[in-house]
Amino acid sequence: MDAPESLEALQARHRKEQRDLVARLTQKKKSATKKTRKGINDECDRLEQELKERQAQELATLTGENLEESPGNEGEPEEQDDGRVNGLKEAVEGLSISSPERDGTAHPAAQANGPKKKPNRTKARLARRAAEQEALATQAADEAANLPDLREQERARMKEYLGKHGLQEKEIRADGHCLYSAVADQMEMTGLDVKPRILPKINVEDGVPAYKIVRHAAAGFIEQNPDDFVPFMEEPLEQYLKKIRETGEWGGHMELIALAKTYGVQINVLHGDGRVDKIEPEGANSGEGPEEIWLGYYKHNFGLGEHYNSLRKTP
Known part of the structure; x- marks a missing residue:
């Protein structure tokens, strides 16, 4: 029989599941068309809610808490000597899964795995050329000022x-x-x-x-x-x-x-x-x-x- 999962291992697995889900949702929303966008958004909301509920239940099972009697985000749980209830509360509050399309901030995993914005080489080249021309104009003006009239x-x-x-x-x-x-x-x-x-x-x-x-x-x-x-x-x-x-x-x-x-x-x-x-x-x-x-x-x-x-x- 496998040894019971520790709280730290459970939280680590939950974080990985959240990152994986964010990556899946991001890909789904990027591939959505105008006709399928509403359905995909609804599916993404459902998947987020399912993961949140499952992970909350797993945390409750591990810590021996009843989420129906003592919801993690409504009342304050009674203090226990082993500190597991406080850990449960913090973990449940951290189950919110943000989508980059929803709040404009991508999850760190999505930022690491997603495509990075390439620097605009044309703008950089034009800016560099403008700076060079300005420097030459300044040099010419200085030289002209020092020439005899x-x-x-x-x-x-x-x-x-x-x-x-x-x-x-x-x-x-x-x-x-x-x-x-x-x-x-x-x-x-x-x-x-x-x-x-x-x-x-x-x-x-x-x-x-x-x-x-x-x-x-x-x-x-x-x-x-x-x-x-x-x-x-x-x-x-x-x-x-x-x-x-x-x-x-x-x-x-x-x-x-x-x-x-x-x-x-x-x-x-x-x-x-x-x-x-x-x-x-x-x-x-x-x-x-x-x-x-x-x-x-x-x-x-x-x-x-x-x-x-x-x-x-x-x-």
């Missing part, structure tokens, strides 16, 4: 050299036409005619803006002397000329050469480091020297990049 340095140096040459700055709008607008302003200030020797292919009497006439003057000279300019172009001549005449494409050194020659003037370009580029017209060495016009070249001072201003003589 090139704009202010260039403006300070230019102001110094303007004083040495007796010039003052006439600011030209930074719109892509600055070189041509600055030349037009210089021609007007020196009393020279903005009409070039090679007449542009537009009617200059129809209220055309001065910078537009200067653009056509540069394009006309390049078109008449292609051998002097085509080797330095990165695109076909016609396409290059169209950009000069019809767009806001910036002008550069080739256009300055064309304008110096077609207008017969010497164009002096003052840089922020004090250097002066002198672009002379054809036949500059014969007879009296050519008229001079002055432009200021800025590399850092304007948002669009390279820029030209008109430099007028100080009164």
Whole structure:
């Protein structure tokens, strides 16, 4: 005959039965459909109640208690020297079986045996990338704060050299036409005619803006002397000329050469480091020297990049 089960062994078996039942109920409810959910919930309630009643009866039998006369969860049992009644009361009160769907808290065994929620790798990767970008932005801002202010340095140096040459700055709008607008302003200030020797292919009497006439003057000279300019172009001549005449494409050194020659003037370009580029017209060495016009070249001072201003003589 088997030895009677001790209270500790009985409680351990009851806990295992509770864990097993929780796992079974969890699986049943997960597999339920909309149509079968009510029936499965009722079955789960029945199984929970049956287990609770059976385990309570087994505890009562072991301790010699009558559950009908002295329910474990209504009145307080009389004290006994061996302490078994207190153990029965605590064990019966612990028979409540919670379902994770019912109270939102899974039994420890169900948590251990059930599927674990996987970490969201996409969110983690995006968060890590955002943190890296923020760190790079902070580093770039710190580096920029420690860099010298090139704009202010260039403006300070230019102001110094303007004083040495007796010039003052006439600011030209930074719109892509600055070189041509600055030349037009210089021609007007020196009393020279903005009409070039090679007449542009537009009617200059129809209220055309001065910078537009200067653009056509540069394009006309390049078109008449292609051998002097085509080797330095990165695109076909016609396409290059169209950009000069019809767009806001910036002008550069080739256009300055064309304008110096077609207008017969010497164009002096003052840089922020004090250097002066002198672009002379054809036949500059014969007879009296050519008229001079002055432009200021800025590399850092304007948002669009390279820029030209008109430099007028100080009164």
